[in-house]
Amino acid sequence: MDTILEMKNITKTFPGVKALDDVSIKVERGEIHALCGENGAGKSTLMKVLSGVYPHGTYEGDILYDGGVQEFKDIRDSEDRGIIIIHQELALVPLLSIAENIFLGNEIAENGIVNWPATFARTGELLAKVGLKENPATLVTNIGVGKQQLVEIAKALSKKVKLLILDEPTASLQENDSQKLLDLLLEFKAQGITSILISHKLNEINRVADRITVIRDGKSISTLDARAGKITEDDIVKDMVGRDMAHRYPERTPNIGSEKLMEVRNWSATHPLHPERKVVDNVSIDVAAGEVVGIAGLMGAGRTELAMSIFGKSYGTDISGEVLINGKAVDVSTVEKAIASGLAYVTEDRKEMGLILEESITTNITLANLGGVSERGVLNDGAERSVAEDYRNKINIRTPNVGQKVVNLSGGNQQKVVLSKWLFAAPEVLILDEPTRGIDVGAKYEIYTIINQLAADGKGVIMISSEMPELLGMCDRIYVMNEGEIKGQLAAKDASQEAIMRMILKA
Incomplete structure (x- = not known):
């Protein structure tokens, strides 16, 4: 066995909390090694120790990498040895070009002057390696999140990566982009690049990982070898949370009111920067007291734009339509008025907007x-x-x-x-936009329980999620949205992933 990395007895303490407690992990050269655990288990902290974000001297234990003991003093120190970490929050500058982002701080220069022809040529080569056909001069703000993730990986390749660490790389991606990224990891594996993958998406881990290390409460619990036989999601979950989870979604007996608690009628909104583009097109939806209503759709379908434009017109221009609470029209023209009317909105981006x-x-x-x-x-x-x-x-x-x-x-x-x-x-009605994004299975269950309690208390809940199993497991009714329009709705008994996709893709 050719071990490229061994972290031995790593302990990291912050004021009032021991984040890592004697954690050990071994990674083989050329493998995809998954790191699983609940939020707060210590996964990201362990990788920050490895990459020099937390420098030598701020933790106890040893890092053995590529044949020797390492004492990284900062992230550049680890990058010089070929360890590259891509964090969950992408470190790209939106108003710089793809080329400028890839070589930021690592410029191709002669006598302090950037060699732009060489920069653009090398960028083109790197983009080809990750399957992107974008012009290197394109501003990062003008490409989607999936492509931005690939730009981050191209940036890693520009630094001669030996060990690539990806922290929740697919958390913000739709299914198609996620699969492309996982395929890319498998290609890198074939080229001899070692990867450490942190993810809460157990189906993705099972698809690509050779071995899986589980961390719980700051301790390394187990390392499972997928090459020795099939590992089930339940095997991983049991080690993650310390108990069996027979049911991913808490049981609930719906008690749905007969009247509509909230109605949205003929709602439309245009893009704030591109007034010719309608992002919400004549949408009508409703929710009753005690009901959990889902909104399904691919990324870019207009779900978030709908939610934010309803909540105090906090997104979009040329907004029109009507919102009724308990049958009466209400003023939602500002966030303050929307809150006063009984609405609340839990944003998909908790760190920036929540x-x-x-x-x-x-x-x-x-x-x-x-x-x-x-x-x-x-x-x-x-x-x-x-x-x-x-x-x-x-x-x-x-x-x-x-x-x-x-x-x-x-x-x-x-x-x-x-x-x-x-x-x-x-609030009377709570709009939840990707309420469990980037959250482990244990914390998800707790949030599902809160949602069920809200419904039991007679509140109306509108739930936007990119995870179809989540919508199917939690919702009484599901609206299907695509290209700014409602394509139809399904009762819980009629809903399936196939039925939702058929509705999304219908003309």
């Missing part, structure tokens, strides 16, 4: 309903803390205290803070 990362859990939870913790316009600190503690206990936000900055929480716990913020605003 949270103030450098503020505390307390501040974030009370942000959408400051009146609920104020007296005569003055914030009551004690009331704020009490509300935050209540939600911390109620929906199991794992944190030492509610004064903790949100940036220090795992993705699943950050999502619970976003949900808490809107639950405290006491």
Whole structure:
């Protein structure tokens, strides 16, 4: 066995929490090694130790790589040895070209002057390797997320990568782009490149991984060898959460009201930068009290644009249509008016649009309903803390205290803070946009339980998700959207992945 990497007895401590506790992992040269675990288990922390984001001296244990003990002092140090990490949040500059992004900080230059012909020629070669036909001069902002992910990989190839680390690379991708990226990893494997893949998508891991290391609560639990025989998703989940999960979705007996709680009638919106492009086209949907309604569709179908334009017209221009709550037309022309009308929107991008990362859990939870913790316009600190503690206990936000900055929480716990913020605003209808994106199976189950409780309390829930099994497992009814239009709807008993795809693709 040719071992390219061995991390031995790695321990990493932050104030108040031990993120890694004596973790060990071995990676063979030329394999795809998957790293699984719940949010907060320590996967990303372990890879940041490996890549020098957390330099030698800030952790205990040893890194043996490519034949020797390594003491990386920063990320450039590890990159010089061929270890390249691609983080979940892409590190691209939108208003620079593809070529400029690929060679940013690593320019092809002579005497301090960038050699642009050589830069563009080399970029073309790298793009061909990852299957992109884009012009190297194209601005990154003008290509989709799937292509941006491939640009990141091309950037890694430009640095003569030996060990490629990908942290949730398909979290923001639609199915087709995800499959292309996984095929690319298999091609790299054939070329002798070693990969470490962090992912919550167990079907993807089973498709490409040679071995799978499971981390739970900062400890390495097991390493499963897929080459020795088939590994089931249940095998992985059991090690991840420490228990069997016979049911991925909590059971629920629907109690749906007979009247429509919210109606959206003939809703249209155009793209804010391209007024000739209609992103929402004459859409009508409704949700009853106690009902969970899904919206399915491929990336770019207009689902997020619909949700954001309804919620205070926070996306789009030339918006028209009508929103009714309990049969009465309401004013949703601003976010404040939408909240006052009984709407709440949990954004798909919790870090950029859902949270103030450098503020505390307390501040974030009370942000959408400051009146609920104020007296005569003055914030009551004690009331704020009490509300935050209540939600911390109620929906199991794992944190030492509610004064903790949100940036220090795992993705699943950050999502619970976003949900808490809107639950405290006491909405009638909650729109959830990709509510479990980038979240492990254990945290997903907890969020599904919260959604079911909202429905049981008589709220209306609209759930947008790119994961069809999630919609099928959670929703009473599913609208199917494509190219800004509603193509139809399916009752839960009639819905299947095949039926949804047929509806998406019909003319």
